[in-house]
Amino acid sequence: MQPAHILFLIIGYFSVLILISYLTGKSADNKTFFKANSSSPWYLVAFGMIGASLSGVTFISVPGWVEAQGMSYFQMVLGYIVGYAVIGLVLLPLYYRLNLTSIYTYLEDRFGTYAYKTGASFFLLSRTIGAAFRLFLVANVLQLLLFDAYGIPFWVTVSITILLIWLYTFKGGIKTIVWTDTLQTLFMLIAVGVCIYTISDELQITNIFSYVAESELSKTFFFEDVNTGNYFWKRFLAGAFIAIVMTGLDQDMMQKNLTCKSLEDAQKNMFWFTIVLVAVNFFFLALGILLTNYAQKNGIDAHKDQLFPIIATKGTLGLATAMFFLLGLIAAAYSSADSALTSLTTSFSIDILEIDKQKSSKEQVQIRKKIHILFSLILIAIILVFKYFIADESVIAKIFTFANYTYGPLLGLYAFGLFTKLKVMDKAVPLICILAPLATYAINTATLASAGFDFGFSLLILNGLITFIGLYLFQRK
Numbered sequence: 001m002q003p004a005h006i007l008f009l010i011i012g013y014f015s016v017l018i019l020i021s022y023l024t025g026k027s028a029d030n031k032t033f034f035k036a037n038s039s040s041p042w043y044l045v046a047f048g049m050i051g052a053s054l055s056g057v058t059f060i061s062v063p064g065w066v067e068a069q070g071m072s073y074f075q076m077v078l079g080y081i082v083g084y085a086v087i088g089l090v091l092l093p094l095y096y097r098l099n100l101t102s103i104y105t106y107l108e109d110r111f112g113t114y115a116y117k118t119g120a121s122f123f124l125l126s127r128t129i130g131a132a133f134r135l136f137l138v139a140n141v142l143q144l145l146l147f148d149a150y151g152i153p154f155w156v157t158v159s160i161t162i163l164l165i166w167l168y169t170f171k172g173g174i175k176t177i178v179w180t181d182t183l184q185t186l187f188m189l190i191a192v193g194v195c196i197y198t199i200s201d202e203l204q205i206t207n208i209f210s211y212v213a214e215s216e217l218s219k220t221f222f223f224e225d226v227n228t229g230n231y232f233w234k235r236f237l238a239g240a241f242i243a244i245v246m247t248g249l250d251q252d253m254m255q256k257n258l259t260c261k262s263l264e265d266a267q268k269n270m271f272w273f274t275i276v277l278v279a280v281n282f283f284f285l286a287l288g289i290l291l292t293n294y295a296q297k298n299g300i301d302a303h304k305d306q307l308f309p310i311i312a313t314k315g316t317l318g319l320a321t322a323m324f325f326l327l328g329l330i331a332a333a334y335s336s337a338d339s340a341l342t343s344l345t346t347s348f349s350i351d352i353l354e355i356d357k358q359k360s361s362k363e364q365v366q367i368r369k370k371i372h373i374l375f376s377l378i379l380i381a382i383i384l385v386f387k388y389f390i391a392d393e394s395v396i397a398k399i400f401t402f403a404n405y406t407y408g409p410l411l412g413l414y415a416f417g418l419f420t421k422l423k424v425m426d427k428a429v430p431l432i433c434i435l436a437p438l439a440t441y442a443i444n445t446a447t448l449a450s451a452g453f454d455f456g457f458s459l460l461i462l463n464g465l466i467t468f469i470g471l472y473l474f475q476r477k
Contacts, residue, residue, distance in 0.1 A: 003149035009323060010146070013187075013330060017168045020179050025172030030356075030364050033173030034101050034346050036259035040178045042269040045256050048181030049273050050280055051188050051335030052253065055134050059188065059332040062281070064304040066288030070219040072230040076457065077281045079239020081274055086240075087248035088270040090418065095254065096263040102350040103254050110417040112426030118433050119413055120351035123251055124344060126406035128375070131340035132382035135161060138333040139383060141309065145326070158383045165338050166376045170369065173342050174255055180338065181256075184331035191328025192283055195312060198321045199290040203297070212286045215293070229456030238457035245407040245460060249414055252343035341379070345372045408440060408463020409433035415464060416471045423476040432470035439466050 031037055065073055095103055104123065108116035139158050147157045169176055196208065205211045212218050222230045229235075247253040260266040291307050294300070302310040311317065312325035348371050349355050355364045413433070416422070440463040447453040455462055 003146045005319070005323065006142075006146045006326060009327060010142075010330070013327065014164050014168070016183065017164075017180050017334075020183065021168035021172055021176045024176045024179055028172045028175065029361065030368055032175050033171075033342070033368060034255070034350070036173075036175035036178055038259060039261060040175070040256070040259035042260050042265035043272070044178055044182045045260060045266075046269040046273040046276070048178055048185055048335070049253065049256055049269075050277055051181050051185035051332055052256070052339050053247070053277060054188070054280070054284075054332055055336035058284070059329055060137070060305050060308050062284040063288035063291050064307045066217050066285055067292045067303060067307070069230055070217050071285045071289075072220065072222055072235065074220050074282065074285060075222070075230070075232050075235035076239035076242070077278055079236040079241075080243040081278065082240040083243025084247070084270055084274040086244050088267045091244075091248040091254075091414075092257060092266050092270065093263060094418075095258060096266065100258065101356065102347055103249070103251055103258075104347065104351050107413060107417070111413070111424055111429060114426040115413060115424070115429040116351065118430045119410055120347050122406045122409055122433065124347055124352075126404070127250070127252055127340050127344055128378060128382065131337050131344075132379050132386065134333055135337050135379065136383045136386045138329065141326075141329065145313070154387055155380075155384055158380055158387075162376050162380050165334065165341055166372065169338050169342055170372055173345075174259055174339075177339050177342055178256060178259060181335045184335035187331035188328045188335070189280065191324040191331070192280075192287060194324040195308075195317075195321060195328075196283065196287050196290060198317050199287075199294050199311075202317065203290065203294060205290075208286060208290075212289055215289050217289045217292060227451070227453050229454045231456075234456050234458045238460060241411065241461050241464070242457065245411045245464075249407070249410045250343075251347045252339050255343050255346060256339065337379075341372070341375055344375045348375070404460065405437035405440060405463060408460055409436050409467045411460065411464030412436065412467025412471060416468050420472075422472070424471050425474045425476050428474040429471070432467060432474060436463055436467040436470060 025032075062073060094106065098106060098109070100106065102120070104116060104120040107119045135158070139154070139161050142161070143154050143157045147154075168180060200208055200211075203211075221232050222228070222235075223232050225231060226234075257266045257269060260269055288307075291311055295302055295307060295311060298316070300311060308325070309329075313322045345368060349364075349368050353367065353371075355367050359367060409432075413429075416424070440459055443462065444455050444459055447455070
């Protein structure tokens, strides 16, 4: 695959996104940017959320996990079903009843200002680091495949990457993203389909479902050792809580749902989104089996996150497969990053600055535009820190994992608010939410060292439980 091919692909891809932005951003105001005037068709929201949920990290990593872990990840995917049911039946009715723009406004009504600002701050921290990490991975791929050939430095690559997102989101915001995410999800699914078809043809597979079922790598359920991270009930329960927290308590994901015309539409969106997401994850895992077997058969030394990129771009699958892979990777990464930039702008505007309460409509628009630019610059700065100051991808991955700790306090806050009628000492909430992740990390380290017990993805549950206990101890009489 030549750099010129990639350049033409990127130019064509973003030309389409900017055209969509132009068509959806006409006469846009803050109501359009934040809630798309509450007029989004539910089926577009449901389909577009697939791409935003998966991201470029998932696009590369899930197939790469199969060689070492089989299809154990699907245990977590099954847990998602329970989590999304809770979102549809509990959280969405709450958000629509309160007519929220930012979901963290609920915390102010339930606990007070300190809890409200704390919840929003944890989201801002987590989503900023997460979005920067995802874009860092994609910028590295683009640098290697394209920009190095033209002698363009990495900082320029990153700046161009963020500028392109800013260009098609700065006016229409979430209204534009509902449509662009739909298109990007379509590109991503086509890319996966093309890769599965091409490799199946190379391996002369007639029935992919039988092939996957008969593979030694298709083992899905693990009940043997409770101490391991892939034990069924750990993965299943973690999947349920991860879905609740990283979708239902995440402004990024919920902002799309809140653009639907009614609660009923939003619930239909969540129902169909769940079905499609489960199916898509199955095909990602099936692709992992195909890629692993293809690599072994053809003597390709590629593993984990390198497996999919190397086979797709440097193997014998042809130019079309390489182009579709890159298109799918860019689509997966940008469908996650563009909504992240918009939700960060929304949360900071509404939750931290409270521009909807203090400013005129014209002033609100001007402030929102400045915040949008500010977060674009922050993402660029964090990515450059990853590249030039940390420069160790294993450390960066740990930072991204640590960012998941910030969702635990949100889980504890919402659980305490929804399932008890107790009041808390509002000023104590920030301290509780800071200490809970630290205690979680200490407990996990101690149990792993002393008993070999790995909480794995269940750390989120432990984190939320510690937050819940802390809130109970500091309840207000």
